[in-house]
Amino acid sequence: MSKTVPIVEQILSANDQIALQNRSQLDASGIFTINLMASPGAGKTSLIMATIQALQNEHRIAYIDGDIASSIDADKVATLGVPTVQINTGGACHLDAVMLQRSLPQLPLTKLDLLVVENVGNLICPSSFRLGAHRNVLIASVPEGDDKPYKYPVMYHGVDVLVLNKMDVLDAFDFNLDYFQRGVEILNPGLIFYHISCKTGEGLAGWLEWVRAEVAAFKKGGGDGYEIR
């Protein structure tokens, strides 16, 4: 008799299993979730604050902040009156699905439409750890330089939206927008891309329209069809 050989396909890592559980919970609660990543100082917290201020009359929003130390960003965002959780990773260079899993019970899950998770400031490590979100958003910034897509390809490849912040200082830096965009296009063809300045408000309307449309589509269609982010 031939022996049956078990075949196990696509084994999930421990992190991915928890990410899947997080997603099920977020989908069941009707919470559209964004995983926001960037270098230190690109403007994650500024964009989040601008987004909350613009949309908190339309949507019930919550915020989870990941940092290796301090609660500087969470303290700022909490002043806007939205539910806020601070994760201190204690040295780890990225959030992971377990950290999100432990944070979710701290939020009023039945009373939320949109959750924004601010990952640790890092262009490398966060791209390798799914949290269970619906969309990955990357913030780049003009002062970082136009070569970053070429030097951090995994990050640029793995996101659904790119926001280029600090456009107000474009003239003060040697930033070649064409070169930057060519790198983005090679790694992530057709990527949705907004040029903004959190300081002046330039370009924010387009970004806010994207968030509105995404929340609306999710509310209408549910969580199927999104990658685990």
Added chain:
Amino acid sequence: MSKTVPIVEQILSANDQIALQNRSQLDASGIFTINLMASPGAGKTSLIMATIQALQNEHRIAYIDGDIASSIDADKVATLGVPTVQINTGGACHLDAVMLQRSLPQLPLTKLDLLVVENVGNLICPSSFRLGAHRNVLIASVPEGDDKPYKYPVMYHGVDVLVLNKMDVLDAFDFNLDYFQRGVEILNPGLIFYHISCKTGEGLAGWLEWVRAEVAAFKKGGGDGYEIR
């Protein structure tokens, strides 16, 4: 008879063992070595190029560049005519001692006074991996924001010199120099600190004087008394 119990103190990690070997080799070759760390886009390569251009008539300099992908920085620095090695970490978020060990044989070790190692752009991971260098140098930059010492304490705590770059755009950003400096002072009291702009050349003289003095002291006194960096 009492049994002798072996006590093993301060076991070195595999990485630290290799870092120690690297240091022995660098000391024996008379090469003062700097491990340069920073966020993506803070200006590591710009500072290195300015340093090489200013000092290459006084010292024999070599450059090792760590990036997860590309050879953009190494190509730039190589135009200055100094021996250059590119390390592509293939995804790893930091250099380690083995990567440096493998790179050293690519350099003319008997003909060098100063080696500058540019680590991967990251404010977290590189601070946990010794390479075998003599000094750790951190470049911060104004556009990153004044809260970075508080948010990345391990990095700020573990360096011998801090260079704050892009001082030419200070007025364009909400950067509170006092707040930044208080954070630095808490984490690393008395840290040597230069305010510079690689673009305008402001403040570079102080940094160059530090490099000159360090190379001279090392040439005179050898590698004893330096931490393994």
